[in-house]
Amino acid sequence: MEYVIQTTKTNAGKRQIPITEEDARCFQAIIEDRGKPKKEKFVDGYCGFLYFDDEGMPLVALHWEHRFNRMVSKYNEIYRVQMPNITPHVCRHTYCSNQAKAGMNPKTLQYLMGHSEIGVTLDVYTHLGLEDAAAELHRMEEVQNARQEMNRTKDEAV
Template identity: 70%
Template sequence: MPEVAMHWQHRFNNMVNRYNDIYRIQIPNITTHVCRHTYCSNMAKAGMNPKTLQYLMGHSDIGVTMNTYTHLGLEDAKDEMIRMEEFQKARAEIEQKNEKTMSQKMFKVI
């Protein structure tokens, strides 16, 4: 039997209701649509190619994928800037060494 969104919605509602019956701090209902937003944001944070993500999400426009479904924050921007600084340092270190790369001419054909 194929699963439909309503089946998942009922499962989520049951889990949330059981949790809210036990604990004082309540959590809101979780929908399958919220799971789509979470999936899209997590894949974007992991570095998935945006066009691949667009295809997997089933969007015809990349703007919907990147502007509506992807939720990134200040911490994500900070991590990306740190990653770019490390990349620039590594590039400068390689250029500073200025080592010659091996070419095919250095090998003898037997």
């Protein structure tokens, strides 16, 4: 197998990603737990990879897909309700949907996902359904009720 660094599909794929303090602590823990590689591996001039295989080479998508498959298989052997196949790419969809459900600004989400078109972020990666629509309507109803209460309080104060 040959290791190569591929360019992103679009210029939007090249970006700096801010992380939370908790994320930074998690990355630091990963680095501390894994130990130093015997020899720093370079791939097309890049180094500083986060995860390595048994031979000290960077883990690639196929490694992660195999790990996910093993986890799902073990889970499905134990539990009656079966888990569907999960790939690293599915995690991107889940992240995007969860951030959208949490109310993240769509343009911020587009940037974080590395999409050059907002339609890709909203129409392909964000999966919302009836429950999400009902929750949003309930939230909007609460906002409207709060506004009415504020106006009532203002009128009484005058």
